[in-house]
Amino acid sequence: MKPTERSIYFYDLLPKAGSAELENPKPISVAKFLKLIGEIEKKNRKQSRANSVRTYEISDWKEEGNLVAFLFRMTDRSVADPYFSDIEKDERRKAAKVEREGQESSSHVVIQLPENPVDPAIMLIERTSGITIPRVLMVLKLLLKKAKIKEPELFKQPPLDGAVVDGKPVMHDVNYWLDAEGHISDQLAEDLNKGSISEIELITKRHREEPFDQDAYLVNEESIVVLKVNKKHQGYKDKFKKITGLLEEQKDFEKARIRFVTAGGTTGNIDWDEENGISEQYLKKELIKNIQPPMESSYEVFRKDLLINMRLLIKI
Helix, strand or coil: CCCCCEEEEEEEEEEEEECCCCCCCCCCCHHHHHHHHHCCCHHHCEEECCCCCEEEEEEEEEEECCEEEEEEEEEECCCCCCEEEEHHHCEEEECCCCCCCCEEEEEEEEEECCCCCCCCEEEEEECECCECHHHHHHHHHHHHHHHCCCCHHHHEECCCCCCEECCEECCEECEEEEEEEECECHHHHHHHHCCCEEEEEEEEEEECCCCCCCCCCCCCEEEEEEECCCCCCCCHHHHHHHHHHHHHHCCCCCEEEEEEEECCCCEEEEEEECCCEECHHHECEEEECCCCCCCCCCCCCCCHHHHHHHHHHHCC
């Protein structure tokens, strides 16, 4: 990536909840989740796991209206020391780390909170080598446990039957976290919105048999669902939610391939899986160009002009 450019990727941020004792606990909103993180003192927004070579920190934080921004930093001690050289002069030097130091990287993150608390938020993240969505979400989940000290009652919920023991309502421990799914690109949005996709084939089941006799053979059993664009649904979000909703109900596949043919006769496919959502080719992304002065490799506090440009991208 050029120092005057940054790639920005878009994701839908979804609130989740889980409990070892309670079925279907209610998640807290993305806004409440982030509010709890933002209330943690800066010195406590650091996280490292046992025996890990990586340390993480949310080193800068800002809330304004329905926008939340933070700077995600990571140091990685497993990365080899880099070398710098001047080949014409036959000069070469090593930039060596000292004990406990690691190569640093950072990523700006901007989140637009939804008007309806149950809807997903939109998250924009600066694409940085080594900083992945699962790592960001993992750190947010671990940091939330520190917020549990201030509001312990928020992390308990009663069962649906309203059970009472010794005159007191039964309460069960609940954990909260955030999931991210790729936000669909403008191209896919346009295809769906204009109804140019004639049908979408979902392969939701594939079975492989290998008998032990000498006449080995393969048998593919596929459950195929064909979706056609419904003229009643003009909003592309409704259509895409219908597709992903159907996939999420299926439990017998690891990945699905959404096959489609556009009105112009172009064929294609979209890979989708439960963990990562849509394939990167259909992920919405934007390139910020002509950044001056050029970006440094990492930051400890916000690069304000990049933050402003990311906020402007939300309106695109």
